[in-house]
Each structure stands twice: as structure tokens, then as C-alpha cells.
Amino acid sequence: MADTLAEKILGAHAGYTVKAGDVVVARVDFAMVHDARAGNALRQLEKMGAANLPYASRTAFVLDHYSPPPNPEAANTHIAMRRFAEERGAVLYDIGDGICHQVLPEGGHFTCGDLVVGTDTHSTTYGAFNAFGTGVEGTDVSAVMMTGKLWFRVPETIRIELKGRLQPGVWAKDVTLTMLGRLGAEGANYKALEYHGEGVAAMDIDDRMTLANHAAELGAKAAILEADDKTCAWLRAHGAREPRSVRADAGAVYSQRIEIDAAALAPQIARKHRIDDVIAVTDVVGQKIDIALIGTCTNGRLDDMRQAAAILKGKRIAKGVRMIVTPASRQVYLAALREGLVEALTAAGASVEAAGCGTCVNITGHLIPGDDQVIVSSANRNFKGRLGNPKSEIWIASAATVAASALTGRITDAREVEGGRWRAAA
């Protein structure tokens, strides 16, 4: 039987061959609960009334959304999470340690072929490491902590082939925005994505994580890449179990096949309020901006900060522009400090904040835009009111586009500014 990656991984965890459309009960390797859902998860656990939670030790509690807590309720949820982790032996990532989707792989908690669930839609990120990662809720993780298993509907898969390599100044973000423009938000609803091809092979791990992460905006249940030497080296360096890549079979059945000419892609941007209102950056060059954000689980990694620093080092952002950079984790922050990126960005006028989810969604309350302000952000969602003011606009683009736009105060094609064609040495 020829299997997709989703069928292969879910089948291995169910213990028999499965096909798209089947509903299966599968063994879960690792689970994640973050602080925006922990209150609910703990209430569901209480309802469940299980005396023992044998799988709690394979669960991470992450304090990232309400980091730092904006009110006593959030601070109290944090206290409850710390206590639960201590009593039940769950892994704890405290305030400032980082965003769940960054600290899970960094902590070596899973490897190729694993099945990982998290209380967050962007749990698709784990697919960058050849794992089936998917978003669930409090009831689900309660079931996992009690039984080590969960029900899944095996998704159909869209196979995406990236032909050729991305040109300098063009990133995984631009690939996903292109897909969003083509398929529409929720265009992959209920489905898994597989990304293949030279364009993926040429990407660094950071960019591959963006690709898998951002699949959530397409509605995808999972987004899985095959593993190569880069993946395995990264997993080993972070202490994961010995990786063995799971591969899709030739002849696997896909609901759709899409080819993207990666070498021909240009930087893309999603305009206000709709993540699938995507156009080429060159078509909106000159649009005035007020706030520039680099961060989040989608694009707050070292490579994103390197892109920004390559553009902003030794310069100043435009007068009147507020720029915030939020590294995705403490490890990313430390690496950026060692490389001098924090200094370069701070000197250029950006505020570099402690790791967390704060710049993505207005729940820490420290980033509320004013009326008619235009935010250009490397985050993942831009619906009206996302940052706490429905009269503001959020535009979504790569870290390079955000940095170039901060420099000029207007939407700018990074390829047209000094340092905007930066790319890591192979």
C-alpha cells in the first residue's frame, strides 16, 4: 500500500495501515499545553477525574502567550501550571523561555516520524522535523495525559513541489503567502500538506519551520516535510531521539498536487484584515507604515533577526516608526546576542523584547495600535482587531520586508535596499 506521510505516521501510531478518511485512535509521543489553554485543560482534567496521569511526563506546559501576565487571572494560571508540572512531572517552560513551537524542538522532545499534539493551531510547526504535529484543545491533551492516545481523522494530503531554489531576498514566508493567495485561507482545511522539492532541500531549518508553521493559515491539520541530513543534524544537536526519516511512498494518493516555481517567486505581502489578500510587495511599495514587528512562532527565529540586522545594521529606522523585535525563544535571544544582532537592531531604533507571543496577539496588552495605524508584521494572522484595535491595519510579510519597510517608513522591497539580499552561507 502506498502511503502519504500523514497516513504513514498515523498508521504507525495506530498499529495498522490507515487511509485518508479513516478515524483512528493513535499513540501520541508528546503533548504541549500553553498558558492560553492551560486553564481550560486543567478544568477538563478535573472533570475527567483520573487519579493517575501516566503520560503527564510526556507533556510540556509552556508560559508564552500571557508572557508577561497582564492581569492576576493570567498570573494565577501560571501558578497553577507550575504547580501541576511539579506535582505531575510535566516539563515546564517558564516566562521568557520562549514560544511553545520553538521550545519543543529546541528541547529535543520529539523526533522524525513522531506524533505530537499541542493546544495551538500552529502545532503544525513540528512537521518541519518530519513529525505529524497538529493543534488540539484542553479536552484532547487531558485524554492524552490519561491514556497516551487520541482520536484522529486521517487527513487527505495536498502535495506541494517547490521547483528550483528561492532567490536571495525571498523566503519561506513568501512561499506560504503565495499558497494563501492561490488556495485562500482555509484552502487546505482538514488536510495535511507535504512540501517536497529542491526549494525545500535548499532551505535552512528556520525557514522550513516557517513553512510548516504557516500552514495553519491555510487551515491545514498538519504540514510535513521529509527529513534530510540538515534535519537529522539539527535534531541530534538538540538531544532528540535518533532520527529516522519517514518518506512518502511513490504512488501515494493525493487530493491535489501543486507545483511552485520557487526560483520565480518575488516577495509577497498580505494586505489588511485578510491573510489571503496577497499581492507582490512591488505592487504596494510606498504604502506608509507606523509599526514594524518581527517575531512570533512564524518568523521570530535567528534567521529572521539576521535578515533584519543585515538591513538595519549601522542605520536608523524611519522617524516616527515603532519597531519591536521578539525572539522566539531564550535560545534564539542568546544566539542573537552572541552574534551582535540585538545590538545592531537596538542601535537602529528597534526594541528587542523578551521571548514570547506578545507581538502576535493583543493579550499582554503592551502593543495596542492607534486608530488608522498600519502595522507590518512577520506574524501569521492579520484579522481585524487582532492587536486590540479594529481601526488599525495589520499587513503580513517576511522579516526582510518588515525590516526594509521599517528603514524607509513605507512598504519596501528588501531586494532594493542594502543588505536585503542577505542569505546564510551554505
Place this chain on the structure above:
Amino acid sequence: MQNIKGKAHLLPEEINTDLHCSAKYMPGKDTAYIAQHAFEQIAPHFVSRFKTGDVIVAGRNFGINSSREQAVHAMRLLGVAAVVAPAFGRQFFRNAINNGLPVVECDIGGIDEDDALEIDLTTGVMRVPERGLQRMFPPLPAAIQTLLAAGGLIPFLQRYPDWKTA
């Protein structure tokens, strides 16, 4: 599984339940408060017109984005008997099943506000008997119908702690 009979309450497409039916943007508010203010921004007086046992009939992608489970808890408090939409946000769909709230993926064309609906989840038929209107939909897989019939995942696991129903 029992048939569902209730009045239709229409909502538009692409409803973000985090925005309209959760405390994500109302920190500290409990589920009872959320339930009393559900969807008021998009459908004024929604809650005052909604009776226990009624049905939400929404446009496509109901519950898109991160969709907190609390939205389903609030709908259960309101007594929502089922949600019908041409397509759901993935997370909402899962949360609904885990909490014993039937979700019906079905064409809603022709359904009006206050229509008296009858839904048979097992055979996959939705009808408005008064007007002779009938819509077919693919019934949910048997395993999911079992979860729904148990009242959701928690009561299911309390009854079948090893997931085995046979």
C-alpha cells in the same frame, strides 16, 4: 442517535469564534458571561432569541483560526442542539465533537431564520418539513457518532478508559 428538532438561527460565513464567543479578548470573563454575549457583535439580540434546543446555521468556515474550546462550552450552555455549516474551521469541528455538540457539514442554501429544522445525524438528512425542503449530507464516521452519543470525549473515556467500545 436521536433526531434533532429546533429552530434555525442564521450566522454569516467565516465566523471567528475566538472573537465572538470566547474570553480571548475579554480576559477574566467566565463561560456563563460569554454565553450571554455570544455573537452579539454580528447578530444583535442573538442570545435573547435563542432557545435551548435551537440550531445554529452558519456560512462556510464557522470557527476559523484558533477556535477556543470555550466557544463550544458557551454554546452548550446556551443549549445549542447542533451547528450546521457548509464547512467548519478544523479546530472548532474537533472541539464540537469532543464536547458532544453535533456538527453537520451541509449545504445551507434556502434555510431561513426561524425555520423549524429536523436533522437525522445517522442517515444524513436535514429537512424543513413546513416547506418540504430537504438536504442530504454525508453522515459522520461511526466512531465519531459514538463519541457524540457518549456526550463527548470525557464521558466517553470515563466509560471506556482504554478507548475500546467492544
